[in-house]
Amino acid sequence: MTPSTPGARAVAPPAARHPHGARLAFFGGVYSNHLALRATLEDAARAGAQAVYCLGDLGGFGPYPARIVPLLREAGVPSLRGNYDDSVGFGKGDCACGYTDPRDNRFAQLSFDYTAARTPEEQRAWMRGLPEQLRLEVGSRQVLLCHGSPRRVNEFLWESSCSTAFLDWLAEAHGADVVLCTHTGIHWWRPLPGGRHLVNVGAIGRPANDGRPEVWYALVEFGDALRVEFRPVAYDHEALAAEMRAEGLPEEFVETILTGWWTCCLENLPARERLRGRY
């Protein structure tokens, strides 16, 4: 085997171009939270976003997974195929999050089986057709949208476990001035040497393990300087919790929606992020 050395690779043409100064919204990790998705789209419109992009993981965790795809299509939101969408779309057996903790795996499997069984084939086919990455040209900036990391769909890019040298190497190797990712569920942003940026846009499907019920997405303004605003989105989380209970989803998931604290699938959190949470 060879260590991951992407090297100089051909950079695909951009899927879309936006002018210098454009204000764009990015979110990921919908996790079947249809109420938060609606609230996020409304907030992005109010905030003056000229386009909205979804970085993948439409299902899992929440109730009624079939409600998400129609909302994204109706709003014309270009979406990536996250590891969850890949697994649901192609009928793979699990979410491919790579947990080894048996408790995490039990919850992950329960959630995956619930989601897969309730996602119509027509939506699975749509997921199969989604791209794993998207390139944008915003003014003169090359912007890469990915799910986990530019090199692997299920790589977790946590703020406290990624050296700046590594992130700069990733961005350079993939020909990006700005890399936007999700997958971890916690938002963060790091300017890199030479003017590059790494932005983890967070997740709108569940809170960010911060003790608040709101969920987060990123509004990015591509002016002379890059401005990243993480916006909290309040939604009717009590209604979502009621729906989750009605569907028989685990009380541990409901607790997260109500309190903002993660209760499971914690094994991949680095120490810094883990210590910020309750569990």
Place this chain on the structure above:
Amino acid sequence: MQVAGTVCNLTCAHCFVPSGPDERRHDFMGREQVRALVRDGLALGVREVYFTGGEPFLHRELTAILADTLAVAPATVLTNGTLFTRQRVRDLARLSARAPYSLEIRVSLDGYTAATHDALRGAGAFARTLEGLGRLSRAGLAPIVTATQLGEEDPLAYHQRFVDVLRAAGVERPRLKILPLFKLGREAGRGGGYAPDETLAGLPPDRFDPGRLQCGGCRAVTSQGVFVCPLLVDEPAARMGALLAESLRPFTLRHGACFTCYVTGMTCANG
């Protein structure tokens, strides 16, 4: 980085890189040497640095080495957890609080009872390690416990009992990573080595996801040079060169340990 070489205060019966008080096959690495290696690694895009041994806390400069490293990269220490004096725990907590990156302390425990742990590591080791884990947690650190499951117990029940024991020892946020046993070193002598059919020879290359295997994104550095992974530092054929930059070529997955990684999905990474 095998910063403490093969020098350890314990002589565990299942150690896959046989270490002990008199094992000097790989020696301590100096602070300046480590600094230069971290610098080289960052130039190659290294994400994070793991310090192992032997027992890293036998290294007199480990705290300084961690401080150097944490200024530029996340750092993890793999330890047997028997050397956590109050002063050392205070030092680690201070480092962790100041660093821009996570400091991970990974502590080995072979099961959740003194009987299973001490049978492999020596009498009293379990109690000392558990006490150290509690001390780390009370100081505001969140140690990861790495464990091997030796018996046939249901994995979920094993996990829950383990977590209960850790909580009772004062570990507020138990983090548990279950690792497979490798039939290497003393463990090969204890339980037998790899059988001829435990090999990846003959499997088509497209069956491998290099990103999933440890060697797909990692190298192990010792005082003897750079090796393909931390498990194979006693295999001359696994030495990839003197410098990290020389070690990035492909490695044929011919060792029994490669079979274990492939079959179990084992990675040394924290997450």
